Amino acid sequence: MLETLDAVKETAIKRRDFLRSVGGGVLVLFTLGEVDAQESGRGGHRGSGNEQLPEDLAAWLHIGPDGAITAFTGKVEVGQNIRTSLTQAVADELRCTPGMVKLIMGDTALTPWDMGTFGSRTTPTMAPILREMAGTAREALAESAAQRWGVKRDEISFDKGCLIGPSGKKLTFGELASKLDWAKTIGQKDSATPADKWIIGGTSVPKVGAREIVTGRHRYPSDQKLPGMLYGRVLRPPSFGAKLTSVDTSAAAAVPGVTVVHDGDFVGVAAANEQLANKTIELIQAKWQETPQISAKDLFAYIKKNGEQSGSAPETQHKSTYTVAYIAHTPLEPRAAVATWSGGKLTVWTGTQRPFGVREELAQAFNLSQADVHVLMPDTGSAYGGKHSGECAVEAARLAKGAGEPVKLIWTREEEFTWAYFRPAGVIEVASGVDRDGRLTSWDFRNNMSGPAGLESPYTAGNEFIHFYPVDSPLREGSYRGLASTANHFARESHIDELAAAAGTDPLAFRLKNLKNDRVRAVLEAAAERFDWPKRKASSNRGFGLACGMDKGGFVACCAEVSITPDRNLRVEHVVEAWDSGAIVNPEHLKNQVEGAIVMGLGGALFEAIDFADGRILNDRFSKYRVPRFSDVPKIDVVLIDRKDVPSAGAGEIPLVGIAPAIANAVYSATKIRIRSMPILPAFQASA
C-alpha cells in the first residue's frame, strides 16, 4: 500500500518539474521534431524559464549522480516482454548490465506522450530511439572521462557501468554523471550500434520482473489499492444500445456503506467491499428500451449484402468465399481501474495499451484539462489489442467522484466478454486464375468488413485486384493481435491451397513457384525442411498443411499436422513455424512470442467464435467460450531466422497468422473437405 501512496505523491510532480527535479547528471531527450542543436549545460532545458517541453519528445533517458540509469517511455508492458527488450537496448549502448537499467513506462506524468503500444511498433521505433539516447549518453560520459584523464576517447573502454582508462583508471557512471550537468536533445541520427555488434541485444536476457511475478509481488492494475478505497459495480443494459427509461435506486441507496451514482445512462454503486457492491447492484430496478439488431445466424448474409459484390477477373477459373467469426480477446486480467480524485485532479491506474489516449478520454468525460489527469499503467495481465479504450477507467472515475473516495472497478468476465470490443468478423471473396504451367495469372481478393491488414499478396499474379470494403459492424469491433491479417491470410493461403490441389501440384511446390517475396520464400523453405514436408503423406485420419505470409516486417511460414478422430474431432499434433522479423533481439523471448501466437491463433482457427443474438452475447464466460488449454496445445517447433542485416521488426502479432490456414489445409489433405470458415472445427463437424 505504501508504494501506491508514494506513487500518488509522485503524480503531483508535473513532467517539466520532474525534469527539473531529476537533479544533476546526464539527461538525453529524443525529439521527433526539430533538433535543438545546442548542446548545453542545464540552462537550455531547465531553470532558464524555458519550461515548456516540446510536444514531440519520444523518450528520455537519465543517468543520475548516483549512477542510476532510467529510461522513460510511454510504451507499456502487457506480456510482450518489451520491458526486457528495451532494457537490453539501453544496456547494450551503455555497455552496462541489464540489471543497472530501470524503465519507467506508460505513466502520463513521467513519460513522454505516446500514441500507444500496438501495431508491432515498439521494436522498430522505440528500441532504436532508446539506443540513440543511450549511445549519446555513453559518448558524453566517455568524453568527460577523457578530458579528466587527459586521454583520447578511443582509449576509454566500458565495464559494467564503469569507464576504464589507460593504465586501469576507473570511474563509475555515477562519479562522472554527478560532475556533469549536461543535457542534450537529439533526433534520429542512425548512430545506434548495428545488430552484428550487439553484445546484450541478441541474447536471451531473462524477463525483467519475473521474480516479482512468480512470488506474487507484482501489482497488476487490478491489484492496486488505496487507503479508504471502495469497490465499484456498474449497472449494465440488457442488450447493446438499450436506453435507460426509468430507474429506481432507492433500495440500493438505503444500504449502509453504499453510494449510488446515477448520471444519465450511467448507474453504478461504490461499496465498502466487493460483496456489498455485487449485492447492491442487484437491488436497482431499471427499465430499458431495446432496439432490434443482427444476430449471429444472420451475420454473413448481412455482411455480403452490405459489402461489395465480388467481381471476377477476366480469366477467373476458381472462386471461393471465406468467412471469419467475431472473437474476443479475453485477456486473463479483465479491464480494471483504480481512480482517485484530489483537489479536482484525477489519478487512475488502469491496464491499457494507450495510457495517453485514456487520459484524453478521462479529460473529456470530466471536462478537465489533460494536465489534471494522471494515468498510470502498471505492467498488465495481457491485452492482445483488446485494451485500447478507457471505459473501465472512466467508470471507476465516475464512481470515485460520486462517492468522494477512491474506487476500484474490475470488470467481471461477463462484462469483459460483452462490453469490450471484438475482432471483426468478415466475408472474403477470392477469384483467381492459373495457367497451364501452374502460374497465377489473376488474383481478385475482396475483404468485406474484417479489415485491410495483411492484404498484400506475396505471390506474383499478372492481374491483381485487392480491396477492402468497410461494412458497419453489428457488434462493436476493434483491434486484435494481428488485426485482419489473420482473416486475410486464412483466405489467401486456403485459396492458394485450393489452386494447388486443382492443378494437382504439391502445395509447397505451387507456392515456391509463385512466390515473389524472397523472405517469405526463405521462411517457407526453412519450415518445410524442419517439418520434413516431402515425407509427410496424409491419410484419412491425419493431414498435413502449410501456409505462409508477411505483414508489418515479419515473415512467417507454418506447417501443421492434424489428426482427425472417428468422432470428427480435430487435434493439432505438431506445428513447425519459421519466423523472420529481422535482427533478433532476444531469442528466447522471441520464441516464446511465436509459440504464444500459435496457441492463441489456434483458438480462433479451431473453435473460438462469439455467439450473439438480439444485442446480447450468448457465450460470455469461459465455461461457454472455449479458449486453448493444455490439452489443445501441439508440440511446437520454432525456427528463427536471424537477419542481422535488417532492422528488427515487432513480433507480437504476425506469428499468429499462419496457423489457421495451415490447419484448414491439413484437414483438406486428409479428408478432401475444404473448410472455408473460421472457426474450422464446428464447420468441419457440420460437414459430415
Next chain:
Amino acid sequence: MDLAINGVRKRVDTDPERPLLWVLRNELDLIGAKFGCGEGQCGACTVLIDGVAQRSCITPVGAAVGKQITTIEGLADGDRVHPVQSAFIECDAMQCGYCTAGMILSTVALLRQNGSPSEAEIKQGLEGNVCRCGTYNRIVDAVQRAAKTMTSEAKEPRHA
C-alpha cells in the same frame, strides 16, 4: 473467523459465504491470487488448502477455517524462492504472468501427488488453468524441470 494463511493466523470478520479470493485480496491485501473468471474455469485464483489446489473464487471463506491456506506469497522461504518458482523463471514460462501464481500453486499440488509426472499427466493435472498468452509448453517444461530438481521434502508445501 480465524484463518491460517502461509503459516500465520489472520482474523477476519466477514460473511463465511464470501469467496476466499476476495477475502484474501480485499481484506488481507494478499493479491497474488488473481481474478480471471469467478466460475472456477481459469485457475488464476488458485490457492492451496491443506496442500490441495483449490479455486478460491468459488471457495467460501468459511470452508477454509481450520485449514492451512498457502498463497503464492507464502511459497518462497524468505528470499529463497521455491524450486517451482525458479523453474518458471528458468523456463521463461510466462509472458504477462497473470496466470503464473495459479500455475505455480497448481504445480506444487500436482508434484505433491505425483513426484515425476509425464507430459500427459502434467497437461491433465493443469487442464483447469488457462494461460491466454499460450505459454503452455513452457509451463510443462518448467514442471518437469522442477520435478527433477526438487527433493521429495521440497514437494511438501511448507504450510500444508
